Amino acid sequence: MLSLCILAATLAVVPLIYIFFYTTGAGLTSLNFDFFTALPKPFGEEGGGMVNAIVGTIILIGLGGLFGIPIGILTGIYVSEYSGSLMSNVVKFITDVLSGIPSIVIGIFAYGLIVLPMQRFSALAGGFALGILMIPTVTRITEEMLKLVPHTLREASLALGISRWKTTLRITLRTASSGIITGILLAIARAAGETAPLLFTSFGNSFWSTSLDQPMASIPVQIFNYAISPYDEWHRKAWAGAFVLISIVFIVNLIVRVVTRNKYSGSV
């Protein structure tokens, strides 16, 4: 039994390590300083980079997070701390369904809701789509982490005359925070790599743009565009983009972990 487990664990880890090293190997060779500072150049010209896509991805994730994370956490709190009512069961069911919806469908939804009325692709629409994508992950992990907090802690807090809402905010949520942060990171990592919902929302942009109501470049879409092109130079750029994308997810993970490291690490 143990050997089976070890075998399965190896099978799970090997592709991950392989992807990581392959991407690093293929990406690093065409990675240079320009890649982080220059705009993409049309085919035929040497050099050029992806600075607009890198910044674009950060902005899009930021927008998505701003929208998706609070909603996700509050929904998770509602489902966990006020469970039992019909409403909370309905909400739980809907978020479960939402987590299974293909991301391209969410893209179409944002397209219909924001792109069509605005009459143009925009970063706003992309951020909205990524936000929707984050909600179920954040909700689910918040709910599960809150449920791991022992009931006796809530009782202890309430017994001190602390209101239910403050108890949730200051005691329960804080105790579960490291688990919830992990969930948020998962959501961010997933959103950072999403291409489908951005294809017809933020669309992509070869130029520098940080206006939220304009089309915005993003790493995954840029990778997609480069990868389907017939040019070797662009293929190399796509690898470099993939490497940068992985690095961003990795760094975000690291930073958030360090910054929010719990003073007393007494959490679940």
Added chain:
Amino acid sequence: MQEVLINTDIVAEENIPDKSKKGFVALSTEGLTVTFDSRPAISDVNISFLKNKVTSIIGPSGCGKSTLLRSFNYMHDLIPKSEVTGKITVLGKNINEYDSVGLRKKVGMVFQKPNPFPTLSVFENVIAGLKYTGNNKKSELEEICENVLKLSGLWDEVKDRLKVSALALSGGQQQRLCIARTLAVSPDIILMDEPTSALDPISTSKIEESIFHLKQNYTLIIVTHNMQQAARISDYTAYMYLGKLIELASTRKIFTSPSEKLTEEYITGKFG
């Protein structure tokens, strides 16, 4: 059961008046019934707890001791399908006149297992009840923290470690921290639900010692499984069986000459 209380020798000695003189009764119930999912856990309990006294509630598992205790600070609110009927009077006012926050500030509770807040330091744990209800004056909080830690007998052990995690303390220290935390809110009545059942004998004796000091300023109601403990620490003892209050009398009377046969059988170890 009220008559029993009033007829005991100690009551006579100390000239405890009848219930009409409200000042001496901290908490009382009339016809208190608590049901979970329409099955009664305690039924028709009439009991009074005198001010600045320690009253123990003893009885076999499942007799409703904790249920009784938890109805005094609205803890049953947290349990769906629970229902509390009958009258509870807290500090001269009907319990319905308090909202849950107001009531819990008057009636504190210490739980069976030490449950300090794991993400907070020793200091933050002690003042949590004040800080999260709006008191933010640092000097005041520090003073209260020192006072209540002294009252719970923990100050000397933690005065240099106020900033460490509450989880760094031993189980017995954590429980005294929980007592201090309850005292910080300055309640009039403190409910203790088997406060020492998860602790070693030395920690237990420290907590019993602080209980002894606390009764000068507080009314204590303690649920305990341990009859020796009830005999050691309490002025009055109530015996409960199958959801009913069987007898309430001075501790001496309960343990030497109980009026009820059921009490005698439990005390002498015939069952329970």
